[in-house]
């Protein structure tokens with residue numbers, strides 16, 4: 903199943919820069935692993951915001967939840983999930 907996921911990062915202003923850098927580095931490592939595995943299909947920065955729009959490809963809602971919970975930034979993100987289904991007019995072969 904495909905999911906449109908919007909993540910907004912809200913790091914506490916008083917978080918030590920070293921801790922923030924460590925969280926971001928670990929987040930990047932996990933995000934790139936999930937992309938290599940085909941789970942995190944798209945990752946786009948929303949211009950002008952500390953937020954992203956992503957497409958995840960997982961088996962079901964629970965799998966998406968479990969995946970998102972593995973992200974080191976999860977405790978600091980507001981996440982909006984929209985389940986997707988194929989559009990009848992789409993000509994793409996890779997969005998099933």
Ligand SMILES: O=C(O)CC1=CCC(=O)O1
Pocket residue numbers: 909911926929930931933952953954975
């Ligand atoms: O910077 C973000 O939007 C949060 C994030 C997702 C994957 C990553 O490396 O950072």
